[in-house]
Each structure stands twice: as structure tokens, then as C-alpha cells.
Amino acid sequence: MLGLIAKPRRRALIVALAFLFLGGALAAFYFLSPHAVLRLTTGPEGGQAHRFVEAFIKVAEAQHPRIRIKPVVVNNLRDSSKALEQGKVDLAIIRSDVRLPANGEILVILRRDALAFVVPHHSDISSLADLSGKTIALPTGPAQEDNSHALDILLSYYNIVPDKVKRLFLAAADIGAAIERKKAAAALAVGPVGPGDVVETVASIAHATHGAPKILDFDDADAIVKRFPIFESYDVPQGGFHARPDVPDDSVTTLAVNYRFAVSIAMPDIVANAIGRSILAAKAQMMNLSPLAGQIEAPDTSDQNPLLPIHPGFADYLNNGDQSFFDQAQRYLYIVGIPLSVGVSLFTLLFSTWSARGARKDRDALRRLIALAGEAEAADRARLESLEHELHAAVAASIDASGNQAEQWKTSLAVQHAMRRFEQRRAALSATPGPEAAKSEIGPPHSS
Incomplete structure (x- = not known):
């Protein structure tokens, strides 16, 4: 009798142990598996993008303990786009006028940097067309070559050969003295309305020339943007770059480039959705670590001709709200559930x-x-x-x-x-x- 009963019990015990082992293996995989790692380019070390990324990593990892963001330092913004194209990173900081990645789609706009052409108060320069044969000073820094390239593009709009305008790279604090000594006729500084190269350059020129400098106004900004969509028309408010005296003394229209978070088109919709939502949700917290975080915004989903398309996973959320996110999750559940x-x-x-x-x-x-x-x-x-x-x-x-x-x-x-x-x-x-x-x-x- 014992033999008759023992055999089925052994079989049932084996089946039960098999399921127990499977459940234990799944639990161990969930609790002991390494955190998900997202590789993110930081931009040139010491630059504003690098500081912003450091703030973003702190906030994002605090919100998502099982996600670790690995910063990947690149030499310049061109290398940032290249790293995304080659699959070396999952997210990359890119600039609209610097080598856009062929496989890239955007999540959010991090900030806009104005291209401020600054001239002393006594200058007769009123347009970029007046820069031919002159020297222009640019602040030194990780993005100085990219800024110089942006100048080349704008000069071509006015049919000026780039070689006709000499470049002088100086620390922002030294540009005012160079202009006062006639070593440069104007300055090009690229930065946000707020702390950065533009404010420092304006202050340097104002101090050296004993007067409030002027910011060139682009009356043809819309025409330039239509020809070169890498730029945007940008209105700088009165006193945006200097409070006393106001610089500019009235609102002016200039051009701007923007920085964006880009991801690969191969990123799953639900992942892109979650990252984009997290960035927007963490905006207030990041502002405590980096003032530039205040400029984070969602891209315009109505733009019919974007430089880079919005990732469809995040675009669904922007157009339809939270329901779209759950719909995406449901599709992935179907993929696993079937x-x-x-x-x-x-x-x-x-x-x-x-x-x-x-x-x-x-x-x-x-x-x-x-x-x-x-x-x-x-x-x-x-x-x-x-x-x-x-x-x-x-x-x-x-x-x-x-x-x-x-x-x-x-x-x-x-x-x-x-x-x-x-x-x-x-x-x-x-x-x-x-x-x-x-x-x-x-x-x-x-x-x-």
C-alpha cells in the first residue's frame, strides 16, 4: 500500500518543487537583477550642458531607484550626435545647428540660446552685412567652434565669404578691452537670457567702453529661419542681458539655437514615453540644481516640418495625455501576454x-x-x-x-x-x- 501511494506523491512533489523553483527564479531575477542603465552624453566637460546633465541625473535616479543613468563624456556636440548614431548611448544632448543624428528623434527641448551680436554703443554697425572685412570676438569655451560655424552660416545669407570676417577667441571678461583697443569691432556670444556668455560679454563691453552696448536686431529673422531651419526667431525682452543700464534698451529680435534630448528611433515607445514624462515632471526639482532647467519644454507637436521628429511614444502622450501611456503599456502587455x-x-x-x-x-x-x-x-x-x-x-x-x-x-x-x-x-x-x-x-x- 505504501508503495502504491508513494509514487504519485513523489510525482506531485516534483511538480510542486518545479513550480516553486520557477517562482523563486523569477523573484530572484526581479529583485537581484542589475538596475536598468541608460547611457547619456553630457556634452563637453565644464560646459553648461554638462552641468545640466549632472543635475538631471541626480533627480532622475532619486525618482527611479532601479534606473541608473551612466554619463558618457564627449568632446563636443558633434561627437554627441555621432555616439547616438553608433548606438553607444541611449540619450544624447544635441544642438539644432550642429550635426543632427540620422537616427535621432527628440523628446524635450532643454533650452534656447540666443545668438547675440553685441556692438559698443558708439558703433555704426547695424547689420551682419557691415561685418565684412572686420574682426569679431567670440568667448572661448567648449562650444566656440560650433558658434563660429553658426556665424559662417549667417554670413553666407548676406553673401559674405566667411574668410572676410576674422575671429578672435577670448575669455568673455576680456572681450570689452579688445573692442576698446580696436582689436575687434563686435562680439558674438551664444547663450540663454540669464547667466552665461552673453551676459558676461555685455558686462565686459559696457565696462570697457563706458556705455551700454547694443544688440543687433534682425528684421529679416523670419526669412533667415525659412532658409536655415536650424535657427529660430527669438525675441529678447528689454534688459534681458543687462539690468542697469538696460541691454537691450528695447525688445529686439535675434536668432537662437536650441538644445534637445534626442533618442534613437529604435527606442521602444513605452520607454521614450516614460523618460519624457519624467523629465517634464522633474523640471521643478532640477531648477534647484540648475537654473537652466527652467527652460525645459515639450516640443511643438503641430510643427509640420521639424528638424527631427518627436518620438512617437512621447508624441502620443503629448497629444492624448495619460491614456496614451496606458494604451502603450497595454500593447506591450499583449505582446507578452499572447x-x-x-x-x-x-x-x-x-x-x-x-x-x-x-x-x-x-x-x-x-x-x-x-x-x-x-x-x-x-x-x-x-x-x-x-x-x-x-x-x-x-x-x-x-x-x-x-x-x-x-x-x-x-x-x-x-x-x-x-x-x-x-x-x-x-x-x-x-x-x-x-x-x-x-x-x-x-x-x-x-x-x-
């Missing part, structure tokens, strides 16, 4: 087939035990010995085949029934003398 459902169905089918096969074995074993009991009732000694060998084999087969408790009980009854029939037949054969014993009782025949 194969899982098919797998469960296949497992159920295999388990049912295996159970049906086991039930057939149970029935065959029961039939054989009953048949052996019937054959034993009329068997002679020789046949009974042969049937006993078959009985042992049938009992062993029935033990292997027994599955659930009901089948075990039936098998136990059948075994007991067969063994009683064999014992009864052995007793009957022992009570009946065999042929040899009968002959010895009659004795040898008498001779006549």
Missing part, C-alpha cells in the same frame, strides 16, 4: 495528454489484475506458478501507473482480489492429491 497564453494552453494540452495516457495505463493494469484472478480459479499447479510471475509484473505495473488517490484505491482492491484468488487456488490444489499420490494409494496391479 505568447504566455499560448504557452499556458500548450502546457495544459500536454498535461491533459499525459494524464489521459496515465489513466489508460491505470485501466489496463486493473483489467490485467482482474483477468489474472479469473484465470487463477481454474489453473493447475504449473499454470498457477506461471500466472504468479505475471501477477508480480502486473502489480509492479499498476504501482507505476497509479495516479490520483481514487485510482490508487481501485488498484489496491484489485491487487487484494487477485491475491485472494491465488491463495484460494493454492489451498484447493494442496487439498487435492496430485496424480502421483493417487497412483501410490491404489498400489501396483495384482497378477492373475
Whole structure:
């Protein structure tokens, strides 16, 4: 009886242990697996983009403890775009006028930097067309070559060969003295309305020339933007670059470039959605670490001709709100759920087939035990010995085949029934003398 019950219990125990092991493995994978890592370019070290990224990493990792952002330092903004194209990073900071990545799509606009052409208060320069044959000073820094390239593009709009305008790279604090000594006629500083190169350059010129400098006004800004979409028309408010005296003394229209977070077009929609939402949600916290975070904004989804398209996963959220995010999640659940459902169905089918096969074995074993009991009732000694060998084999087969408790009980009854029939037949054969014993009782025949 113990043998009959132990086998199915062992089988059930093995199945239970298998599921327990699977559950434990999944739990261990969830809790012990390494954090997700997102690689992000930081821009040139020491630049404003680098400082902003440091602030973003602190806030993002505090909000998402299981996500680790790995900063990847690049030499310049061109290398940042290249790293995204080559798959070396997941997110990259790019600038609208510097080598856009071929595989890039944007999430958010980080900030806009005005291209401020600054001239002393006594200068007769009123347009970029007046810069031909003159020298222009640019603040030194990680983006100085990119700023110089932007100047080349604008000069080409006025049909000025770039070589006709010399460049002088100086620290922002030294540009005023260079202009006062006639070493440069104007300055080009690129930066936000707020702390940065433009404010420092304006202050330097104002101090050296003892007067409030002027910011060139682009009356043709819209025409330039139409020809070179890498720029934007940008209105600088009165006093945007200097409070006392106001610089500019009235609002002026200039041009701007923008910095953006770009991701690969291969990034899953739900991931891009989550990153974009996190950046917008963390804006207030990042402002405590970097004032530039206050300029973060979502891109314009109505723009029909963007330099780079918005990633569709984040665009859905911007157009449709939270519901779109859940729809994206639901699509991924379907992707996972359908194969899982098919797998469960296949497992159920295999388990049912295996159970049906086991039930057939149970029935065959029961039939054989009953048949052996019937054959034993009329068997002679020789046949009974042969049937006993078959009985042992049938009992062993029935033990292997027994599955659930009901089948075990039936098998136990059948075994007991067969063994009683064999014992009864052995007793009957022992009570009946065999042929040899009968002959010895009659004795040898008498001779006549």
C-alpha cells in the first residue's frame, strides 16, 4: 500500500518543487537583477550642458531607484550626435545647428540660446552685412567652434565669404578691452537670457567702453529661419542681458539655437514615453540644481516640418495625455501576454495528454489484475506458478501507473482480489492429491 501511494506523491512533489523553483527564479531575477542603465552624453566637460546633465541625473535616479543613468563624456556636440548614431548611448544632448543624428528623434527641448551680436554703443554697425572685412570676438569655451560655424552660416545669407570676417577667441571678461583697443569691432556670444556668455560679454563691453552696448536686431529673422531651419526667431525682452543700464534698451529680435534630448528611433515607445514624462515632471526639482532647467519644454507637436521628429511614444502622450501611456503599456502587455497564453494552453494540452495516457495505463493494469484472478480459479499447479510471475509484473505495473488517490484505491482492491484468488487456488490444489499420490494409494496391479 505504501508503495502504491508513494509514487504519485513523489510525482506531485516534483511538480510542486518545479513550480516553486520557477517562482523563486523569477523573484530572484526581479529583485537581484542589475538596475536598468541608460547611457547619456553630457556634452563637453565644464560646459553648461554638462552641468545640466549632472543635475538631471541626480533627480532622475532619486525618482527611479532601479534606473541608473551612466554619463558618457564627449568632446563636443558633434561627437554627441555621432555616439547616438553608433548606438553607444541611449540619450544624447544635441544642438539644432550642429550635426543632427540620422537616427535621432527628440523628446524635450532643454533650452534656447540666443545668438547675440553685441556692438559698443558708439558703433555704426547695424547689420551682419557691415561685418565684412572686420574682426569679431567670440568667448572661448567648449562650444566656440560650433558658434563660429553658426556665424559662417549667417554670413553666407548676406553673401559674405566667411574668410572676410576674422575671429578672435577670448575669455568673455576680456572681450570689452579688445573692442576698446580696436582689436575687434563686435562680439558674438551664444547663450540663454540669464547667466552665461552673453551676459558676461555685455558686462565686459559696457565696462570697457563706458556705455551700454547694443544688440543687433534682425528684421529679416523670419526669412533667415525659412532658409536655415536650424535657427529660430527669438525675441529678447528689454534688459534681458543687462539690468542697469538696460541691454537691450528695447525688445529686439535675434536668432537662437536650441538644445534637445534626442533618442534613437529604435527606442521602444513605452520607454521614450516614460523618460519624457519624467523629465517634464522633474523640471521643478532640477531648477534647484540648475537654473537652466527652467527652460525645459515639450516640443511643438503641430510643427509640420521639424528638424527631427518627436518620438512617437512621447508624441502620443503629448497629444492624448495619460491614456496614451496606458494604451502603450497595454500593447506591450499583449505582446507578452499572447505568447504566455499560448504557452499556458500548450502546457495544459500536454498535461491533459499525459494524464489521459496515465489513466489508460491505470485501466489496463486493473483489467490485467482482474483477468489474472479469473484465470487463477481454474489453473493447475504449473499454470498457477506461471500466472504468479505475471501477477508480480502486473502489480509492479499498476504501482507505476497509479495516479490520483481514487485510482490508487481501485488498484489496491484489485491487487487484494487477485491475491485472494491465488491463495484460494493454492489451498484447493494442496487439498487435492496430485496424480502421483493417487497412483501410490491404489498400489501396483495384482497378477492373475
